[in-house]
Amino acid sequence: MKWVSHKIITGATIYTLTGDVFATIASMAGSVIPDVLEGMPDNTPNWRKYHRGLTHWFVPYLSFAIILLIAAKARGISAINTKNFVIALMHHTPTVMMYCASFFLFGCSMHIFQDYFCGKVPSLNPKHRIGCRLFHVGSQVEYVVTLSAVVLFVLIMLIRR
Numbered sequence: 001m002k003w004v005s006h007k008i009i010t011g012a013t014i015y016t017l018t019g020d021v022f023a024t025i026a027s028m029a030g031s032v033i034p035d036v037l038e039g040m041p042d043n044t045p046n047w048r049k050y051h052r053g054l055t056h057w058f059v060p061y062l063s064f065a066i067i068l069l070i071a072a073k074a075r076g077i078s079a080i081n082t083k084n085f086v087i088a089l090m091h092h093t094p095t096v097m098m099y100c101a102s103f104f105l106f107g108c109s110m111h112i113f114q115d116y117f118c119g120k121v122p123s124l125n126p127k128h129r130i131g132c133r134l135f136h137v138g139s140q141v142e143y144v145v146t147l148s149a150v151v152l153f154v155l156i157m158l159i160r161r
Contacts, residue, residue, distance in 0.1 A: 030107025065105035072099035
């Protein structure tokens with residue numbers, strides 16, 4: 001998927017699940033990291049061979065995200081909003097950083113989940129790749145899927161009100 005699609009789908013998902021703007025921003029920033037770690041694509045056979053390799057293995061991202069979120073919740077930070085952000089940051093900086101880092105890593109995990117639908121990514125075993133190619137990166141179908149996801153999450157938020 002294109003970075004814009006990763007950011008939009010990840011942001012819509014996290015905001016729908018948490019209602020937390022700070023978690024949403026952190027996850028959107030994290031949603032491009034697996035590709036950033038690979039560097040700029042040069043479309044050579046060598047780059048294509050290693051694309052979506054170890055940088056797209058979800059296990060470390062998801063494991064650390066869960067650990068950091070549990071640690072932040074154990075220290076009293078379960079959500080951050082505009083009313084408590086400054087106070088939380090002043091008095092609980094390490095915990096706020098853990099909380100934001102957890103959602104940053106959730107964003108990385110969501111990137112990989114989304115890439116599963118347009119190619120192959122490492123499974124639980126990083127040497128074994130799984131995936132289903134429902135669409136090609138940058139195709140009109142990708143943008144229809146992205147728009148559909150946003151509409152779905154907006155409807156979910158409206159129904160919950």
